Amino acid sequence: MGPEPETVAELGEFGLIERVVGGRRQPATTLLGPGDDAAVVVAGDGRVVACTDVLVEGVHFRFDWSDPVHVGHKAVAANLADIAAMGASPTAVLVGLACPPTTKVPVIDGIFAGIFAEAGRGRAGVVGGDTTSGPAVVISITALGDLGGRAPVLRGGAMPGDVVAVAGNLGWSAAGLAVLRRGFRSPVNVVAAHRAPEPPYAAGVDAAEAGATAMIDVSDGLLADLGHIGAASSVAIDVRTDLVQVHQRLVDVASALGGDPRHWVLTGGEDHALAATFPGPHSVPKGWHTIGTVGRGEGVTVDGKAYQGAVGWQHWR
């Protein structure tokens, strides 16, 4: 036995793979996990839902604001939320990772700890991947999911007369980012919401079973993502601020820092909440709450008017 390896280069590719996957448990949907040319995953529905998301160090995350475990967690959460937004249950993730050879082993350990933890929360296996040398840490996650016999819920199915509802946190990630930007580390639950969002995966299946007509993962911000539903469905969407919940914790943070909590809720990205449209108020399932209506026309309005706040959503990307 030589000394404990300190960097990825010392560990080597096979050492890294063994370190990352050794002794991990996989869900029953993982028929064949890492180690062969490819993995085999249950797709009982006869269709598989798939999406990919890439996170780049310095663009999507900074190691001075997020621990490696948070980065791995967030990369998986962003992808599994996309699976949930189709009305599917996550089954598996694959991980493409590029990093400088000088990357310290605990950074890799942390990233994969976050990946396995959040995949586990979503009941998805971590079934394969590839690790390689690169100029920065780049994490590419592909997630797979199963529709359980349901039709996928697309962005384009909203109809005039539908109601708009959301599930999960909104504005928390933006509030956490505002806290971090001011150099603070608390309130911890707001900061945690930015570093390691926990999307409501099961709410996506609930929405599909309840007859949701359109659904999207809120990654760019509520108004921006409702705009995607509106455009794909050729409808207008109006959000009513008296229905939008602004958690007291966000009010407190905004009061301390001078921000606008409602602006965070309406435009903050990266919470990976789900937004959907339903045929009527009685079809909105438990865990979702109604925030607006679908009408004829185009565009997203707030209380019937164009939103006057600064367009914040591109800012968070």
Add this chain to the structure above:
Amino acid sequence: MGPEPETVAELGEFGLIERVVGGRRQPATTLLGPGDDAAVVVAGDGRVVACTDVLVEGVHFRFDWSDPVHVGHKAVAANLADIAAMGASPTAVLVGLACPPTTKVPVIDGIFAGIFAEAGRGRAGVVGGDTTSGPAVVISITALGDLGGRAPVLRGGAMPGDVVAVAGNLGWSAAGLAVLRRGFRSPVNVVAAHRAPEPPYAAGVDAAEAGATAMIDVSDGLLADLGHIGAASSVAIDVRTDLVQVHQRLVDVASALGGDPRHWVLTGGEDHALAATFPGPHSVPKGWHTIGTVGRGEGVTVDGKAYQGAVGWQHWR
């Protein structure tokens, strides 16, 4: 209409997606292609085969040696060969792409032209992906495949008494790299084999149907990858040089450049040929040719002896 965008930054994310996917045809297995939160792909078998491979500029490819179209082609070929090596038929690929904002639009056009062309050759849809800013061009491809009711062919199933066979080109990519390293651009078919390998995808399914006991994609080099089968199967593998075909073109190139064509065949990587073991000579299907035998013990030998050539395979990575 403004001026034609020159860089990815000018094009913007949505412009890039529209440019890349607009007007493309997808195979029938693509139930829902790019544009929503996730794609939906046929998995008629009830299982899905999945793998991921990451290519990094400056590590796996250089734009002065390979055109963007070759880079896209090669990224897909490497992944679909892994699907084929399980005995599965490719169905879909997803593309994660990071690139500097200054990347010229024709580079992106070329990468995706290569991706769509090789995916099309493998009958796979290009069903989704993500494009983002990054410090270098990083291409992460995930491929999906269908087993058509067959058991996956793993690395660990070879048995003493089996024969070893290969399908596809061996040594061509290494020969092409040797040519490029000397500053030449011909012979063109050798250089093309390095830039844009064409793995024999259908041969993987043929091998599975013929009862292959183990199979692998030759990405690191024939001896190295047979070593993976040997280790996973706890068997010894002997390659007989009198059975290994060395194409006259490789002999000619080696003669001109001073290389050893057999060394290229035995240790050159990145051709993405397939190597497999079969229960006996009569079970080796058309398109495959026998090159050796499986015995008790461990390790890979050439004509019964340890291979004396330089260990070349890590070199090509």
